[in-house]
Amino acid sequence: xxxxxxxxxxxxxxxxxxxxxxxxxRVAALNDADYPWLILVPRRTGIIExxxxxxxxxxxxxxxxxxxxxxxxxxxxxxxxxxxxGNIVPQLHVHIVARRTDDPLWPKPVWGVASPRVxxxxxxxxxxxxxxxxxxxxxxx
Amino acid sequence: xxxxxxxxxxxxxxxxxxxxxxxxxRVAALNDADYPWLILVPRRTGIIExxxxxxxxxxxxxxxxxxxxxxxxxxxxxxxxxxxxGNIVPQLHVHIVARRTDDPLWPKPVWGVASPRVxxxxxxxxxxxxxxxxxxxxxxx
Numbered sequence: 001x002x003x004x005x006x007x008x009x010x011x012x013x014x015x016x017x018x019x020x021x022x023x024x025x026r027v028a029a030l031n032d033a034d035y036p037w038l039i040l041v042p043r044r045t046g047i048i049e050x051x052x053x054x055x056x057x058x059x060x061x062x063x064x065x066x067x068x069x070x071x072x073x074x075x076x077x078x079x080x081x082x083x084x085x086g087n088i089v090p091q092l093h094v095h096i097v098a099r100r101t102d103d104p105l106w107p108k109p110v111w112g113v114a115s116p117r118v119x120x121x122x123x124x125x126x127x128x129x130x131x132x133x134x135x136x137x138x139x140x141x
Numbered sequence: 142x143x144x145x146x147x148x149x150x151x152x153x154x155x156x157x158x159x160x161x162x163x164x165x166x167r168v169a170a171l172n173d174a175d176y177p178w179l180i181l182v183p184r185r186t187g188i189i190e191x192x193x194x195x196x197x198x199x200x201x202x203x204x205x206x207x208x209x210x211x212x213x214x215x216x217x218x219x220x221x222x223x224x225x226x227g228n229i230v231p232q233l234h235v236h237i238v239a240r241r242t243d244d245p246l247w248p249k250p251v252w253g254v255a256s257p258r259v260x261x262x263x264x265x266x267x268x269x270x271x272x273x274x275x276x277x278x279x280x281x282x
Contacts, residue, residue, distance in 0.1 A: 048220075049209060049213075049220075049221055050202075050205060050206055050209060050221075050223060051206040051209040051210050051213075051221075053206075057202045057203070057205075057206050058199040058202055058203075060202065061191075061198045061199055061201065061202035062198070062199075064191060064198075065191055065192040065194075065198050068190060068191060068192040069192050072190075072192075079189075079190075079227060079228055080190055080191075080192075080225075081224070081225070081226050081227075081228065082191060082224065082225045082226075083222070083223065083224035083225070083226070083250070084221075084222070084223045084224070085222050085223075085224070085250055086220060086222075087220055087222070087240060087247065087248035087249070087250070088248050099228060106228060107228035107229050108228070108252075108253040109224070109226055109228070109250065109252040109253045111250040111252065112249040112250045112254075113253075
């Protein structure tokens with residue numbers, strides 16, 4: 001359930017496409033041609049740090065594990081990179097990024113490096129649909 | 142409890158100082174003068190991704206929350222940056238890094254950027270002792 005008054009931070013709204021809502025998190029996807037990229041955002045107001053989630057932290061972890069498995073299955077990636085940074089967008093959001101040992105930045109992390117190289121829209125729509133299917137979700141809106 | 146046959150990856154062993162053992166994770170500290178830095182390593186063999194932890198994932202999240210609160214309390218930092226990357230060291234380890242809005246890299250992430258500027262050993266020992274105290278732990282070894 002979405003908490004009253006919660007909304008996705010405008011920068012995340014602008015940068016991503018909604019995949020759907022799990023019990024706690026909005027799942028969003030970033031169109032990055034090199035790094036298949038999901039973002040999980042707990043639908044709770046005023047949450048900045050993971051520790052602020054209290055009793056909901058275990059649910060966040062369940063959803064990180066689930067989204068990880070689906071992202072790995074959809075992409076066949078070699079490694080997942082997962083992070084909660086939030087130095088620019090304070091609303092707690094967790095990046096789950098699929099990495100390949102032959103991707104452009106490997107083995108460096110992807111954060112803080114460059115703007116994404118936007119991928120083919122049809123391929124991105126297919127990616128979003130596959131992740132949504134894997135998560136058993138209906139589209140948001 | 143430490144699983145039979147578990148040991149800390151040699152690179153983590155080399156780069157960090159042990160703080161102590163929580164129920165699931167070895168807590169280690171990296172001597173970085175600019176970024177107070179803890180690393181949590183589940184004491185389970187063969188774990189690479191968070192999703193590999195299965196039923197232990199919730200415990201990892203509890204320990205991330207606990208270590209976050211203690212690191213924030215000890216440092217008075219502005220933000221925590223938390224990540225599981227593992228592109229170089231495959232053994233699952235979670236970075237918990239204290240950031241200040243006036244630190245050298247802010248707002249960029251710290252990963253993949255530069256080798257740490259090693260801090261004063263006495264200050265680092267004090268930091269380790271404060272974190273250990275906060276976590277209610279005895280020293281490892």
